[in-house]
Amino acid sequence: MKHHLNVIIIALRVVLFAATVVCVYNLVRAFGFIENTNPIEVNKFLMDYFTPLEKINLNDIDWLAARYFFDIKWLAVGFMLAYTAVLIFGMSGIIRLYKCLLKIEKGQMFYNEQGIQFRKAGATIIIFAKLKYLLFCLVGILSYLDIITFFREIPEFLAIYLIGKFILIMSHMAETGEFIKEENELTI
């Protein structure tokens, strides 16, 4: 069993590391954009994530679905900051799961609050999936009227959402196990 646990723990470490790198990259890009007023760079950057509904002139800062409301530069900065915040929120859930798995690896099964910890981790991952989907759809629409994002993001959303649900089922099992263990100790 330890082998399987180790594999999951290593995978979680890799995911945490990758998410941290993405967060740092996002923050660096966001601060870079605050001082940068070149619309070509901002447009190019946003087009890494989204596809414009029709061909656009990269130099034209006015070509936007949200052109009447605010500057594309601030949309990019806001998107990066919000994405970083969502990622940090997701990482908090993964860290919770990671700690639970470390305790299981040490042989502490059905300890007090294990079920609650699993439940919080699962709930955080599900909320992360929903927030990320909403953020991408919203910014896609605001920046380039990118309706395809609604469908393009669905597989990733579903995958993360179902993993969250899976962890919630684990939490149910852990809670039942805790209850039986407590009952057992009381009987003895």
Next chain:
Amino acid sequence: MKHHLNIMITALRITMFAASVIAIVNLIVAISLAFFEDASLTKNYFDSDFITKTNHNSLWLSLVFLTLYSSLLLYAVFGLAKFYNCLIKIKKGHLFYHTQGLEFKKAGAAIILFAKFKYVLFCVMGIIAYYDISVLFKRIPELLSVYMIGKLVLLLSHLAEKGEFIKKENELTI
């Protein structure tokens, strides 16, 4: 809790249905390939899976690939069905029953084996039939995600086994 279980059960039903449909479509394509004996048809069919730049279209290799892929998908459906049965029993309130851990373990092992065999099958087909080395890297994300899901199911089996043990101990103590 039932709400989460229902979602997982529905997702499993859809996955099993989709996998069965793909397996049947692959078998129908294999039969039609054998019937028409037209090697160029194989190239069109594999365009989305491999970079089919070469004109080297082996009919028999494609037939073997499609048959193996279909059987692999059916094997995965079998593994998912085991997992599905376990979840249905949990939904009915039977938690930590006898052999639950074993059933979860079999389901997890089947999912992991499916992920590994699918990767190997696609790599072998891509390299032998179309000299496409990029398939070695292109298939890694899918391999890793299915593999990790299998590992999570194995973790669930560990939880179930421990629970079974404590439950048995509890009943013996009483």
